[in-house]
Amino acid sequence: MGKGARQTARRAGAGVEAWPGSGGHRRKAGFTLIELLVAMVIAAVIISMVAISGTQSPARALQMDADRLAQLLALAREEAQVRGSPIRFETDGNNYQFAVFRDSQWRLVDDDTYLRPRRWDLRTEVQVRRADGARFLEFGRDLVEAPYVVRLLRGDMVAEISANGLGSFEVLQP
Numbered sequence: 001m002g003k004g005a006r007q008t009a010r011r012a013g014a015g016v017e018a019w020p021g022s023g024g025h026r027r028k029a030g031f032t033l034i035e036l037l038v039a040m041v042i043a044a045v046i047i048s049m050v051a052i053s054g055t056q057s058p059a060r061a062l063q064m065d066a067d068r069l070a071q072l073l074a075l076a077r078e079e080a081q082v083r084g085s086p087i088r089f090e091t092d093g094n095n096y097q098f099a100v101f102r103d104s105q106w107r108l109v110d111d112d113t114y115l116r117p118r119r120w121d122l123r124t125e126v127q128v129r130r131a132d133g134a135r136f137l138e139f140g141r142d143l144v145e146a147p148y149v150v151r152l153l154r155g156d157m158v159a160e161i162s163a164n165g166l167g168s169f170e171v172l173q174p
Helices: 003-012 033-054 058-083
Strands: 016-018 026-028 087-091 095-102 105-108 125-130 137-139 148-154 157-163 169-172
Touching: 058 087, 058 095, 058 137, 058 148, 058 157, 058 169
Parallel strands: none
Antiparallel strands: 016 026, 087 095, 087 137, 095 105, 125 148, 148 157, 157 169
16 A cells, blocks of 8 residues: 555544444444434423422412411511500402501501511412401410411412411411
């Protein structure tokens, strides 16, 4: 083989690997169509799992709202005792808020980080069932009050918060 033939053979083999046991067959570096398709399927599965876990079910959102409200009711009760002024929970189905009785009238608590007015994620009906028959939530200076249950209703979903009258609020599991 002449000098020119050897250089041409070397250039033809540049960038190509020989597989062991392939009998001299050479393959160009890169991905096959099958490898690309498998990688795309794996990526699609991962993306769909992230999207599904990132969206919240309506039942879970209601449960989280019930947990938040239970904590806020406990805080409002303690705040009423500390301030020595009654605090009332109010809602219209779209929003909820706390009001304090000050200077002979109910005033919105809007200067408090936790008891500030809030918006429900979705329209929510609130029902209060108290042992004393009252249909509202108002906290005063009393350390003991009648036990009650607060029901949050969204369509056919229900979440309940049970208050024992001693300051303990528990979200009941359906």
